[in-house]
Amino acid sequence: MKVVEKFISINGEGERAGELAAFIRFWGCNLACTYCDTKWANETSCPYEDLSPKDIYDYILSCNVTNVTLTGGEPLLQKDMIKLLEILLKDKSLHIEIETNGAVSIEKVAKLRDELNAYDNLSFTMDYKLISSGFEDAMILENFDYLKPVDIVKFVCESTDLERAAFVIEKYKLTDKCIVYLSPVFGKIELEEMVEFMKKNCMNKVRLQIQMHKVIWEPDKKGV
Numbered sequence: 001m002k003v004v005e006k007f008i009s010i011n012g013e014g015e016r017a018g019e020l021a022a023f024i025r026f027w028g029c030n031l032a033c034t035y036c037d038t039k040w041a042n043e044t045s046c047p048y049e050d051l052s053p054k055d056i057y058d059y060i061l062s063c064n065v066t067n068v069t070l071t072g073g074e075p076l077l078q079k080d081m082i083k084l085l086e087i088l089l090k091d092k093s094l095h096i097e098i099e100t101n102g103a104v105s106i107e108k109v110a111k112l113r114d115e116l117n118a119y120d121n122l123s124f125t126m127d128y129k130l131i132s133s134g135f136e137d138a139m140i141l142e143n144f145d146y147l148k149p150v151d152i153v154k155f156v157c158e159s160t161d162l163e164r165a166a167f168v169i170e171k172y173k174l175t176d177k178c179i180v181y182l183s184p185v186f187g188k189i190e191l192e193e194m195v196e197f198m199k200k201n202c203m204n205k206v207r208l209q210i211q212m213h214k215v216i217w218e219p220d221k222k223g224v
């Protein structure tokens with residue numbers, strides 16, 4: 001599997017924000033979002049380590065942390081992802097979070113989670129890419145069918161995206177299915193504007209979420 005960086009940090013996003021996690025960042029993506037903060041990881045010239053699922057599990061064990069974030073790039077493009085998850089899910093002490101872009105089917109992973117009844121050990125944080133990303137047309141809407149209450153759908157927004165985010169949340173009744181986040185494209189929208197929008201649109205059960213690691217460290221620092 002193509003790994004461009006691996007590190008321990010606090011998780012800056014998601015349900016376990018603030019908790020320590022081992023991060024595995026995989027190389028390559030099928031999208032090229034305008035705002036992507038890890039474009040470097042998607043470049044053909046980006047160096048990577050070729051690690052087996054077992055190598056990755058051994059690294060995770062060596063970290064001595066129980067949360068694991070699989071990210072990228074787009075982690076679900078890695079051909080051994082199911083093998084990796086089969087190994088990780090045998091270890092009931094781990095909680096695995098998969099950051100995915102909504103443009104790759106989550107069906108196989110979701111079905112593995114069903115088979116293993118592993119809802120306490122695996123969750124998706126899936127983006128719904130909005131207009132400003134340039135990739136709304138790539139969204140696979142069937143992915144919504146596989147989401148469970150432990151999962152997150154995240155809408156990363158600029159000002160021009162807010163109305164569309166509210167529309168999609170309502171149309172697919174996402175707050176009834178899973179956790180829903182609105183998150184700013186870093187530095188591109190005032191947080192106050194997002195809160196005012198949430199108030200005006202009575203966005204109950206939707207949460208504003210900020211990338212904590214960009215507050216703690218320089219926003220483009222790698223490995224944190």
Ligand SMILES: C[S@@+](CC[C@H](N)C(=O)[O-])C[C@H]1O[C@@H](n2cnc3c(N)ncnc32)[C@H](O)[C@@H]1O
Nearest residue numbers: 035036037072073074099100101127156185186
């Ligand atoms: C780098 S992506 C990797 C995982 C997957 N490719 C995806 O897009 O979900 C991880 C998360 O960072 C978010 N992200 C990327 N660039 C961002 C930015 N400039 N501001 C806020 N969030 C950003 C993405 O929307 C996604 O939720």
Ligand SMILES: Nc1nc2[nH]cc(C(=O)O)c2c(=O)[nH]1
Nearest residue numbers: 009010011012013071213224
């Ligand atoms: N600290 C920290 N938390 C994160 N949560 C999700 C991340 C990601 O890049 O997907 C990330 C990241 O890059 N750093």
Ligand code: SF4
Nearest residue numbers: 029032033036073101
């Ligand atoms: S899908 Fe994720 S990794 Fe790919 S370009 Fe968009 S934000 Fe970056």
Ligand SMILES: [Mg+2]
Nearest residue numbers: 037038071211
């Ligand atoms: Mg990141």
